[in-house]
Amino acid sequence: MNLDFLNESQRQAVLMTDGPVMILAGAGSGKTRTLVARIQYLLEEKRVSPYQILAVTFSNKAAREMRERLAVNTSVNVGTLQVTTFHAFCAKVLRMEATYLGLSKNFTIYDDGESQSIIKAILTKRGINQKELSPYTVAAFIDGLKNLGYYMGLARNADVEKYAEDKRLFDIFMEYEAELHRSNAVDFGGLITGVLNLFRSYPEVLQKYQQKFKYVLVDEYQDTNRAQFDLILQLSQTHRNLCVVGDEDQSIYSWRGADIRNILDYESVFPEAKLIKLEQNYRSSKKIIEAASEVISRNLARKGKQMWTDNDEGEEIRIVECRDDKAEADFVGQQIRHLVQEGVSLKDIAVFYRNNAHSRTIEDALRKEKFPYRVVAGIKFYDRKEIKDMISYMRVVVNKKDSLALTRIINTPARGVGATSLRKLEDEAVRLQLSLFELLEKIVESPAEFKHLSLSGKVQSAVYQLVHLIQEVQVLETQNHSPSFSYEKLLNESGYYEVLRADKSYEGAARLENLEELMSAIKQFEDSENEPNMVKFLETITLDTTVSEDGSTDQVSLMTVHGSKGLEYPYVFLIGIEENIFPSYKSLEVGPVALEEERRLFYVAMTRAMKQLTITFAQSRLLWGSIKFNGPSQFLHEIPAQYYRWDFFQTGSKKAQFDNYSQSYDDWDQSNHSSDDQVFYKEKVYQTKKAVANLSNYPSGSKIVHALYGEGTVLDTEGLGQDEKVTILFRDGVRKKFMVKFAPLQKA
């Protein structure tokens, strides 16, 4: 195999096939390329069987891309390669070995929403007020435990104890786990801990997998959590052929339990590990690379590394100040039109934003310009009500212990099984230790035995029909009919389709469209699988956050910055780069550690761009129903002036304020919006008034917290209502004056 397409260090990393190797290197230095080349080399030169290689990456999209690259470059049937995500890999192992853990093969994977439903039910049962202990807190606790690799039956350690501030949490955790087990279900975190549990309890199973996967490779290593670390460690304990690649400057998932210790501990677990650095960036222009390096150099918590590139100087980064969020979206739409006129194809263009919610304005603008686009991991298609409903039907078909899914559809569409009847059924199922569906089956078999439930005739016939439908589809499944065939049957015979068709509203029509889209998703899945079945389909959609990508790939890509990790595009728009948005309000509140993570995220965003990077922000923005004047992000101050060009759109520029940093953002301002009589603008003014009316006053002497400056004391106030201004003394002796209505203030 010719390795000329790699540089010297990359080649070294490929050639050291045996023993532990860690590549720590900056964005765009070819880490993923090297990883793929290594797999190719193992296959072609070392004659390693594809069955012996396990490559893990962070998203389905990334895994798919890796497989595609291998398919192009090698003659290996990539279908036989395990290039996958941690979750998908563990789901597969658990399905194979389900019986060891008392699960059945067809277990359901619960997403976060479903986990929360279970938690809520437990809290209610225990009479715990959700205001006092929120389901969210419990979910975060459980997730935290699982990220650490903790599962039931394991002795608690110091790490774990740290989490249990509230004694009740552990009890709730146990009950939650028992409930999942009863439902033959596993949550996301449980996929990983389930495998850890399996490996610990059955060393022979672990041994089997250790022998099977002789080579383990992990991309985006900086974002693995402790449980995932344990998992790969166990798998590679004996052969030690573990290759991890990552970049600590791109660690952006600490809130999901990613653990920087994994990088440090790697070296102590594998003292013989070869460390490889890659310093040349092949992705971006000089300007982009240098600017991004300057920004990330502000972080204290980093190892620090040099990056350089042979690429062209490139054009300056464009920072564009827009009048408001709508103008910002129009600007992006217009710029994309210009690019297309110059012959750029849409697939080379991406728009990134900090939060999913910011995609909407851009979507509107792109629709107006008639540019096709796809939202990657957006408001998830599979989270929509009608989709979840139909998926619940399928879940009951494949797993009759999935009572949660059944309660979702037992009266959807309405068939007369009201809350009281459902309650009765649930109680009875608990009493008989059956799942809800098993109970319904019994009722259908011998109604006489259930007289004491005094179910109405209507409920009985509804139950009868539902059970029959599900059973019929179960039979279809065993006969290997296609999932799309079953789906159609469920859709029609459940009455769901009919109800939506009768609904003449706009929403009704949109729902039908979504259900058709689901049909296309199933068909697409069938085309891509050798032996498609419903269990596999459900697994794919639960683990895959990518909205169905159709074949025509010439589309603009829209995604959050988190979702953009590992990707690259010639033209990148980074929108909404305002203080309180990016960095987020939350991170400003939490402090320097969180701010560093935001900066890493910003660094990830910048380093996706190959040729052109455009950063936009809006002078004013409608957010959660009120108008905000956030001002440009502090990260923009961190880009040295020689790397950018400042433009403005539909507005006069306030750059002078920006340049005079000491003058504080909070005067960023309010004044002289061009007297524009658009309805849209009036609407905003109205919204502002409403928001201002709700603002409380800050009498002098009161303690406040400012989103950017932290804690302070109000020294003086002047003006009232709209015009209220306060002078605040901050802890380090700085005095500042703010307009109350625009400053991000809170009472301490």
Ligand SMILES: Nc1ncnc2c1ncn2[C@@H]1O[C@H](COP(=O)(O)OP(=O)(O)OP(=O)(O)O)[C@@H](O)[C@H]1O
């Ligand atoms: N030796 C090389 N010669 C030419 N191009 C290269 C070389 N190495 C990497 N590239 C190209 O540089 C770009 C970035 O590579 P890659 O995506 O592997 O970087 P990465 O380190 O994984 O980046 P990230 O940290 O963003 O995941 C890709 O387009 C890749 O094809």
Ligand SMILES: [Mg+2]
């Ligand atoms: Mg990469």
